[in-house]
Amino acid sequence: MITVAGSAILPGTVKSMTLWEEQPPFIIDAKNPGKFFDPHWNKGIGAGRANDASRPVWGDQLTIAAKICGFKYARFTGIFHDDMNVYNGGSYNWTLVDDLLDKTLKAGVKPFIAFSFFPKDIAGSDATVFSWKARVVPPTDFTKWNDLVTEFTKHIVGKYGEDEVSKWYFEAWNEPDLRTFWEGTKSQYFTLYKTTVTAMKAVTPKCKVGGPATSGLSGDTQGAWLDEFLGYCKQEQLAVDFVTTHPYPADSAGKPRELGATAKDLAALRNTVSRNFPQAEIFVTKWSTSPVASDAVRDDLPAAAFIVKENVDSIGLVTGMFYGSFIDGPEELKDTFHGGQGLMNASGIAKPAFHAYRMLNALGEELLYNKDGIVVTRHKDSKKITAVLYNIPATVTSGVSGRDQAGVNSLRSQGDTKLYSFKIQNIHPDARFNVDCLTKEDGNAIVQWTKAGSPDPLTRDQVEIMKQVGMSVNGEQVLSSATGVLYIEKNLAPWDVVLVDELPK
Structure with missing residues (x-):
């Protein structure tokens, strides 16, 4: 439930003001100075091999990804x-x-x-x-x-x-x-x-x-490559306008590293580049849950929450970080869902990962809060507020890769529902917000496909239906109060992701 301030009933406030005073919701002030950042998640997206553009759906699906997720390259x-x-x-x-x-x-x-x-x-x-x-x-x-x-x-x-x-x-x-x-x-x-x-x-x-x-940063081989490459270019006085690498949050076999590995890698990368070419931009030109070709979690809900966390925790460390691809490639397995590297499957059916980037793209450029699965931003020009909430279970301490579909189903069932309760004050009075909820049942096409008996291949009509299913999230609209306050009180099941986005007047 997300409620308008003044009509909200928060836990413990119904019968006891004392309990209210002991357990108030924490407050985020929209007028506080924010940390300006240049979003790196929408700088670009992988697009496979050059010849993939010969596929009839390639250009249309790239257009969709760019328009909805904001990709620039x-x-x-x-x-x-x-x-x-x-x-x-x-x-x-x-x-x-x-x-x-x-x-x-x-x-x-x-x-x-x-x-x-x-x-x-x-x-x-x-x-x-x-x-x-x-x-x-x-x-x-x-x-x-x-x-x-x-x-x-x-x-x-x-x-x-x-x-x-x-x-x-x-x-x-x-x-x-x-x-x-x-x-x-x-x-x-x-x-x-x-x-x-x-x-x-x-x-x-x-x-x-x-x-x-x-291919990465951890390990002697990859680290030595980057250091020696930059040293060589410096010695030869060669231009290096940008530095690129692929620091995956899993090893080459798909075994996940610790949660937060991406931010640690990028901090180390930034230090290395700054010592040699301080003006160079830094791009992670290929990133995903793991480097393996088929990773079942990429088709399912946990990938979305993981993508959001690893990206927002890496703010300010990199110019751009590109997800593997906007669409599954033609050389990948031909099953409808097979853990491919795309945000959409080969037919253009959106996966939860697609929504992760859609929601990240909605965020503003001034960070007000980022902790415990709550990300609140303010847009620089309009001053409107956009927030993303996500629930990665506390028992999960590593990445989400390295599982078959049965393992992903088990992962999806881990953890407990979590209450997110706080208020944002000093926002626009009577502001209208879209609230999009990405859940196991909403915007998670593979679950609905499985319930339908996992038809493969899909008929043309089934493809169109599944495209609608993949794009459909649980949405509603809410209003802030006349005094510019919004209470947020929302239960998120494990791996749910929620976008709270203020609409323009």
Whole structure:
């Protein structure tokens, strides 16, 4: 229950003023100085491989994600992969690249391009990885790579203009510390970075180039990569406009780390970058519950509460942190729900994680309160108030990954319902608030799909029904008092997430 001040009946106030005085709700003053922050959760979103844009639903679903969740950039790998047909024996073809970039811009976001993989005629061997045959063996001579990057840069500047391209980001490779993505030495990667940044800056000095997009921060291998990369760039006087890495809250097998691991990683990352390139932006260009391809919790409610907590606790530590993808990829398992990396499944059915980013996007830019599952913000210009509440059970001390669906069901049932009781004062009088409740039954498509017998594949009509189910949360509207006070008294079941958002007058 969320009630208007003056008509609220709070626990202990009905019969005893003494008990009221002993157990008052705590007060958040909307006129208190807030901590200004630049939201990092809506800076960008993963968009899979470049060739995924050829899917009919790709552009439409990216548009939906950008509009509702506020994403400003879409990151994709594989722009030079063979399936993009960009390079053949020294000749260049930008047809599919243009289509990708046009669809991205049409969706209302800007490109965040991770340069990869090697075209067949540039790669150092015929060896490939993955079913889609990525070439990750670097050449012994980077001359052809230099020419490819140069011609690509000339093309996009010529088509889209230097001012527009200067707003894009260009990331040198993806996770070169893993042999899965880079079957070369660390020194060879440094050469690739030097070649890439030098080639691009020669065409347009205003472009933003960075890296190294390593797979994490914990552990000697990843940490050494980042330190050595920054040291190398400093020694060679190479530009590093932004630094990227992928610090997952779970290990490579999906075993969760401690709750709050993301903020600890980002604090360490920020210190490392500040020592070397203090002006560089910092991006986590791939993040999720875990790095594994299929993680059942990503389809279910606990992921949403986890996403909210890890993000709000990382305020001020990073420029942007991109969730794995806005939509499940075509190379993933074909089941309707399989723990894929998207905020939506392959058919565009929203998961609870989608709502987590929708709710985060609604928050203001001034933080008034963030503790014990209560986040209260004020919008800088309008001064309206937006809050998010979430209930992660006290017994949960680690991340939420590493479980099959039965394990996720068990996780969802852990913990107790929790009462959130407080008041916000000095807000706009008679202000109207939308209250959206994300619960096990509301906005959690996989639960409703399971109740329906887990039909797979879905018919076209079933897909449309499930899209509506995925987007449907339990909503209501409430008013503040004439004196500008709002009591909030709400019971949240384990893993519930609630958005309280003041509407404009």
